[in-house]
Amino acid sequence: MQFMEFFFSLTMAARIAYSSYIFSLVHPAQYQRMAGYSRAAVLLGVFTSSVLGQLLVTVGRVFFTTLHYLSLAFLTFTLVLTILLKRPKRSLFFNHIEPAPGGGASPSELDQMHPGVDGPSGRKLGGMRLAAWTLVRMLRELGNSLQLPQLRLWSLWWIFNSAGYYLIVYYVHILWNVVEPTTDSTKVYNGGVDAASTLLGAITSFTAGYVKIRWALWAKLVIGVVTALQAGLVFLMYHTKSISLCYVAFVLFRGSYQFLVPIATFQIASSLSKELCALVFGVNTFLATVLKTIITLIVSDKRGLGLEVCLQFLVYFVYFVLLSVAYFAAALGSLWHSRRDRHQPEPLAQELSSPLKEKDIQALNLQDGALSNLQPEATTLAPEDSTWAKGPVSRELSDSRELPEAKA
Template structure:
């Protein structure tokens, strides 16, 4: 029995190691911090306006269009095929960056990158389908930390190679292609899950029903064979009827899962606390995506990469590392988040707003770099707090659902913002005006949550004061012996 328990406990190690290996190589892409200089440089010869207004918006539209279908099919297909799809899409990305030219090819590249982003849900949800619940916290920390490590290593390596003038941007893309190819190969080594998160219960009941129907069908077939001299036409019709029955069962299973998702959605968002954490998640993530996508354009505007030794890779590595440290520190902060949560969101959203405004109005690239590092560390701190508060109040199935819904809302907001502010068919504003709008966006978030947090804090203080007054009245009205007994009991 002890040997069997030891073997069972070790079953989580192999899929975790393989998934972490995949996560490291999928995010260890030295070319990513230098994507904009590569596109506007001699290799692709795009203008900064084309990159800003015609290329990057495609990613937003593609991500939004594919997020919900991928979210549903990820669980239905049990994760591994979607992870393999993501690995293949990453390989296609860097093949296009290396060998394709022209606006059409680069627009397809952005569409394909949207697919990569949409399939990230498979990476973060896969592990819950192959390990026991007792290991969730451990494997989650491993999988998330390894992606931060991979991104940091890739960015630092890129900066080192560029600063030493060892390679050009072209070879950074070649190194990235090698890394994501290793990730794709690794994805095939993942064990196929035996269960899914959303469809598990329905699938199991369907499986039992199918087993019963199949066994009954087999008995009936045997009886009919004996009674009909094994008529081939009859047997074919009978088998066809059984197949149709199985298809109906599968459709019913899918429909039950969708109805369960809708029920979980209504339950999850009926809580006020979960609602405001989700609201911040959606709005702030929308702003984060925009700033992350276009910050290289801003850096190239302030100090053109053709005339200046840029440090994009070093800044991204340091910003990610700082964000990881602040996120790790959240685990040691003891606060009553139901009271202080909104104020914390408001205060750090104000810090984010100030840093984005600083990035937009400065002409000094180092000040802009510093603003970006403050912004990214602040966002990673708050998204960790938000994730923790949502996950601690939900079962794993509902957490995965809220993760998808919140990201979907963020993308809808981002799409609206992109169409109005960035896209050449909208206002098509220059990069400085864009960042001033993003700073105003975070200022609005800060104002909403600071006001709401202040009201929550005042309500908490009044409620506490009223409770203390009621306790004093009860003590005064009690006779001395009872009062002594109550006091002793309380102590």
């Protein structure tokens, strides 16, 4: 199991790089659809493997060792396809991107904040020092980005809900064996259930790419509803003695989670520059893994409580209930503040569905404020000056006032 977890960690790291690579190829306006497409493609691949594995075991009576060989063959073929993909030629972090002449692409946000490769004292850096200084710049920009409410919300969802999701996925097969023990592999339909759940997840992920609502206002409520649904499904898996109901509950649980994954990916990616997407995805996944490990040590491991699998699912039910209560409380607070301020004209940024657009509006407002501070103050005219007529006389007066400055 530990050997499998090691390679699963490598897979998760590669998935983070895959998501960042996909977003680097498209315009930010297409982030939501691209997130839905990429997630649906991954789930369709899992669906295909699940169906193929179930057919080989049930109909072909193939041994599980043969399935491992087939998996290795598909992974080798995938590696060949990956090598043929277009690869980035340089890193956005450690290479300064000059704008193309004649109105090309603008520099990255990090380059705009800290142009060049100078250190804090203005000295040129190289090697490991350059990498360390760039990492510091990157973390500073990440700290500034965390001020966006949408980024904080979806990052917290990523951490807490992903930890609960993977706990269910890891231990649900053990629960199925407890609900209906069997030694005949031809009567085990775990692969078919995985196929159905991933197919539903692919459909919901694809649908999420076309959902158009005001996420800045309704995101917490949507997350709360989905999390409450997941809590009910986990309780059904814990309480039922029917393997069919347990299968259906897991399919719905997995499909509901996959609906929010592309939305979270889109909201996080559109809140950040392209340089920071992979960092945030990686940090969120790492924290989710740490949280999952802590819960596993407390609930499942022999060094902790060492609960049996049915009681573990009861603990996971309480976990999702607490999450849903927190999301509903946050949603009620947001709706109350929105209703209290409805008599005031809402700024344009609140009507946008993308945090990136809100960020651009804030930047424009800051630029306008800076330009207004640079405007010269109006000169107070003397009473006798107020009767002067506009025209050549005023121009002569202005020229006469500029003469001493020219001599000086």
